[in-house]
Amino acid sequence: MLARFLRKKAVGHLVLYLMLVLTLLLSNSTSVLASNVDVLPEIRALLQNQYVDPVSADVLNAPTVDETLKRLGDPHTMYFSPVDYQGFVGSINMSFYGIGVHINMEAEGVRVVSVISGSPAEEVGLKAGDLIVSAAGQSLAGLSSDQAVRLLRGIEGSTVQISVRQGTVTKDLNVTRRAITEPTVTGSLLDGHIGYLGLKSFGSNTPKEFERAVMQLSNQSVDSWIVDLRDNGGGYLSSAIDLAGYFIGPHVAIQVKDRTGVIRLYQAPEQAFTLNQPILFLTNENSASASEILTAAVKDYHKATIVGTTTYGKGSVQSMFTLSNGGVFKMTVDHFYSPFGHQIDKVGVTPDVAIQQADSLKAAELLLSDKTVALTKARTPDYWEAWGELSNSVATQEKSASYSLYYxxxxxxxxxxxxxxxxxxxxxxxxxxxxxxxxxxxxxxxxxxxxxxxxxxxxxxxxxxxxxxxxxxxxxxxxxxxxxxxxxxxxxxxxxxxxxxxxxxxxxxxxxxxxxxxQSFGKPLDYGWAIWDLGEKQ
The missing domain is CATH 2.60.40.1220 (Immunoglobulin-like)
Known part of the structure; x- marks a missing residue:
């Protein structure tokens, strides 16, 4: 992904931020520390002059970059080598050089969750469920996801040998890496009338991908929408503000406070359309940064109902600074708040309908379904838990009478x-x-x-x-x-x-x-369908 500048119109101000991003890295290892001591004075100067809060002398006098960041204690401020920076930027835009698999880490190696269509992995016969036990001659057992990804990814056109366990058979395969790009927005039709929009990241092309997905689904009799931000760690601030325009129109989307205490109000652009049908947002504890900006905006303006769990609570903005050794320093420069000034940092955005245990997507489907259809689904094992938690979140039921939720x-x-x-x-x-x-x-x-x-x-x-x-x-x-x-x-x-x-x-x-x-006769129970009363939220 190419770096880009953010030029957004602030109400009463014009501000330029260099490569302003809001993203939460969820892997075990999120930074590579600078080994070249020559960049330490540059990093000290940046922290002293542009960090969001005053930095103590103890931090500024640390002898190494490693110790500086340790004393600072900000997990979102970090150093990237040139190679790792490209990987970071690519992760935002869902673009990288590799073999093309989605993985989960297991004790014995890397489990293939899915294979990207048309990828090198597909071409050599990798399938979901396969276990990659080694790559480039190194065992993957016991490695972190970052360490495993480093072995599987590499320069375009390079080849990596992997050892793959397929059932009881182990194969050695040579896979040639190449550019892998996935959309940051996926769209699909649920239940014949719900438009599902899955946002995996806030990349530079996400607003265009979002608009395209909405237009395609709008031609399929969609009458309501689900926007899935679960496990979306964020991305570019500009993308979050642009996306807000599709929900709140040309209104203030975010408040940003800099190190001097000055608060600027950033307005969403007027987009080609504004969604005004029933909308549900899905969030969880890994919905962070840019995800929280968009969620807070639609919540403040009552443009959507938030379903799931409270978001991560990362209310800070980072800017990228290129150093003389070619590395990049990502540093917190601002705090941000909801359009109406609500705190997000260390607090998160709370849902309107809390779903802690069940699948919030299934709960959302039930909320957007006709009453009869919803109850029919609720009685199936796939939707049973979601219905129970959903119903209990809007009405107090005695345990012994909970059958009346389903019957x-x-x-x-x-x-x-x-x-x-x-x-x-x-x-x-x-x-x-x-x-x-x-x-x-x-x-x-x-x-x-x-x-x-x-x-x-x-x-x-x-x-x-x-x-x-x-x-x-x-x-x-x-x-x-x-x-x-x-x-x-x-x-x-x-x-x-x-x-x-x-x-x-x-x-x-x-x-x-x-x-x-x-008994063959009896009076049916009276049950209120309060969970569908979402009109005021729309």
Missing amino acids: PDYRKVSELSGIPLDKKFTVHFDGAINWQSVNDSSIELIDSLTGERTLTTFNTLGPSDVQVIPEKALSPDATYWLVIHPTIRDVAGQTLHEGTVEVVHTLQGSGTPEKAKI
């Missing part, structure tokens, strides 16, 4: 505690039942936390009674729901007038089977 029109017939793990349930109906309508879809035994269905068999005990027998032992100290759906028919072909739920709590020990009496 609002069903009636609880009983609640049992201390049942044995080899429990067999006997269900009694008011009349004779057509047993062909009784199956694992009409009677379900469900783990209340996960939505997992326990496979069961059925043993008829007469015209109105059936025994439900789990095929495996129940889990201890767990809560299950025995759900009887109103699809069951009697011998005359009439279905039940309502569904019912028996709540059961397991403990270690033994006991005798209990009967659940199923």
Whole structure:
């Protein structure tokens, strides 16, 4: 990625920043320290004259660059060698020279999560799930992600030999590195009506990529949007401000305070369009810097609902300074705040809808779905946890009545505690039942936390009674729901007038089977759909 200048219009001011970036590096090792002592006076001068806060004499008198940065204690101020700086800049724009794989570090080496289409890795037959155990003759076991990436990446056209374990077979492959560029914005259609926009970084081309993705999805009957900023560590300040224009229009997007205490207000540009349909932003603890600027802006102006967890809390701006040895010094020069002046540094941006455990993307899909569609999804294991956490974030429910979140029109017939793990349930109906309508879809035994269905068999005990027998032992100290759906028919072909739920709590020990009496008539529960009341946020 090429370095670029940032020229943004401040309200009442014109300010020039050199290569101003806001990014959080999340790897284990984030800097390479200057070994050449000749740059130490340059770094001291920069810290003394342009660092965001006054720097103590103890820091300025440190004997080495390493010790200077250690005493400074700012994880976002660091030195890059020329090679590492190019890698840093490339990471913002999702551009680098390498073999083209996404990886996870494991004890034995590098696990391939996915292979980039058209990459050298794909051409030599690498696949997701493969384990790269060595590269360039060096074992990858026990290395950090930075160390492994350094071995896999390199000069364009150079070749690296890797040893790859595919199942039980280990192969030695020669892979020629070349330029790999991925988009910083991905777009896709969810559920036939939701436009999903995944932002991986705030690179120089991100605003154009964003606009292109939105225009493509707008032609596919999109009526709402999900903007995913999870694990987005940031990028260029200019990109964050430009992107804000698509949501807040030509209004103040950020407040920036320099070392003198002067606050400047930066205005977003007027873009080709402003999204005004329902919008959800997804954030987590790794959404940082530029991600926080955009999130704080849409939150201040009530242009989107924030779903997930509180963001990282990096409210500082760094500028790049080229040194005489060709290295680059990245240094904190400003603090930034939300458009309305809210603190971000060490605080982060809090979500409107907190989703701590479940997949916030699934929660967002449920929020943007029709009530009937959402409830149908909620009853599946894939969305079960998201629905439970989502519902409990907007309404207080007693644990014993939480089944009503999933089956609002069903009636609880009983609640049992201390049942044995080899429990067999006997269900009694008011009349004779057509047993062909009784199956694992009409009677379900469900783990209340996960939505997992326990496979069961059925043993008829007469015209109105059936025994439900789990095929495996129940889990201890767990809560299950025995759900009887109103699809069951009697011998005359009439279905039940309502569904019912028996709540059961397991403990270690033994006991005798209990009967659940199923009523054919009853008043449905009254359930408010408060979680869809997002109108004021839009």
